[in-house]
Amino acid sequence: MSETDNTAPGPTAEDEPRRDFLVKLSLGLGGVAALAVGVPVVSALLAPLLQADPQTWRKVGTLADFDIGSTHLVKFENANPVAWSGVSSESAAWLRRDSATAFTAFSVNCAHLGCPVRWEPGAGLFMCPCHGGIYYKDGSVAAGPPPRGLTQYHIRISGHDVELLTAPIPITDITAS
């Protein structure tokens, strides 16, 4: 090959449009290839935005479990756990029985940066261990950095069961101040 190449004539002006076309073809085809492969790759990256998570009612106990006026930590499974979630698909809420038929359920996530708040029955306050956010019994801010009160879950009574509607981790946005 190399021997014939040595004797071959050099590039001529007639080759110019042909080479120009081939360069464009190589770049264009490369772009198409990248785009084709890019779709599934970017989809994997953006998967959480392309698929909506469902919400579902979870039983967190029966009416007999909760005395009127008492506040309990209830645990439940998220709406759509994958098989390899283990305990990480659990969530918790602070459930208070206000009356025979009324319940209030607070998210455990502090409205500041999401750390788990603790109900202190003696003080009647929710306290956050991370940056010292403190909330009153009704979930409104008592002290510390949280820009808004604790988020609440929906609760319904179904026969003797107390059920909670799962929800996303409440993300405090910039408008909450």
Add this chain to the structure above:
Amino acid sequence: MKILRSIGAWLDDRLGISDTIMPLARHLVPPGAKWSYVFGSAAMFCLILQVVTGLALTLLYQPTSSEAYQSLQFITHQAVFGRTLRAIHYFGASGMVLLVGVHMMRVYITASYKFPREMSWISGVFLLFLTLAMGFTGQLLRWDSNGVWSAVVAAEQVGRIPVIGTYVARLLLGGDTIGGQSLSRFYSYHTLLFPGLLLGLVGFHLYLVIRNGVSEPPVAGRPVDPKTYRQWYQAMLKKVGVPFWPNAAWRDTLFGAVVILSIFGLALLYGPPELTTPPSPATINTNPAPDWYLLPVFALFALMPAKIESYVIFIGPILTVIGLLALPFVSNAGERSPLRRPWAVFGSLCVVVFVGALLLLGEQAPWSPKFTAQPLTAGLVHSSDPQVVAGSALFYNKGCLYCHLIDGHGGRRGPS
């Protein structure tokens, strides 16, 4: 012998050791750089250490949400040298963050970012943030309750970005909540995406050293003039330059070896950070806090005025990045010596004091309720009067003591 020599000659010819690699290793550098120039290479040695120990850890780690915690227990308590391996990776991360910081400070104080090394600074800024991102995602991979809550805290932070914040938070967690998908994503970022970017950028960072030459130690009264600098630099190298290998490189190698041996020593002495409870977001009796190098940020979130905080969480990092990227363009020429740039030195000192103070405060976290406070004793309240004792018991039972100090006992959240 003859065969060996001919094999050697063949390899040298085909690989270009004498033609390409040796000239690179022996490229001329300014004399007199001495010990202040060893921090960048030491940070790179730490990166190599992290890649090697990280690779070893992936041989033992199970990157699934249900098994990661158990596999870490296995690594820490059962695997042969697993405990040491984890500890080296932990102290290696600490060392890398520290050295990247010191290297950056040195570059700033000697103004090495000025013409023609702007891109070295810019790639360095990205390397700094990638290093911190590696540290943060690495802590998450412990996937204990601290790891899970760190992920939630990170999601809340990006949630403050206007308009798209909630979506970015969702993207970070891999869904509406923590779950099996969360760890897979952090694992991919920590072991593939970020290290790939880091190694690529380090290659670029090093290429720029060859392209523009290492900055000469600054001399007061010898300002950088972009018009003449390159010519002056080449003439200076020709006159007094010394080969990088071995004249300058032995210090890098020696310091790097000392750093890695120190990391190894600390790892043997202290071991890896203990795991907390299993990764259930329903386990709420935990005190989530990051590793030491992110404590200043943690402290800042507690101490900032609440009214501006949501804005600062979002605007602060943007302004920091813009400021850092703009630096070599704002200050592109002129004096490099710290003696002629007292404000730069003062500013650096302020940053060190500020970050150091936040680190100490983050360590103590006086803003957090002290849930472990013990009931007050009669001796502490200096009275055996039943009413006073009952009052002090009430003070404890009502949770007052979590935040208010009595004679050095209790929390520091509120006034004593």
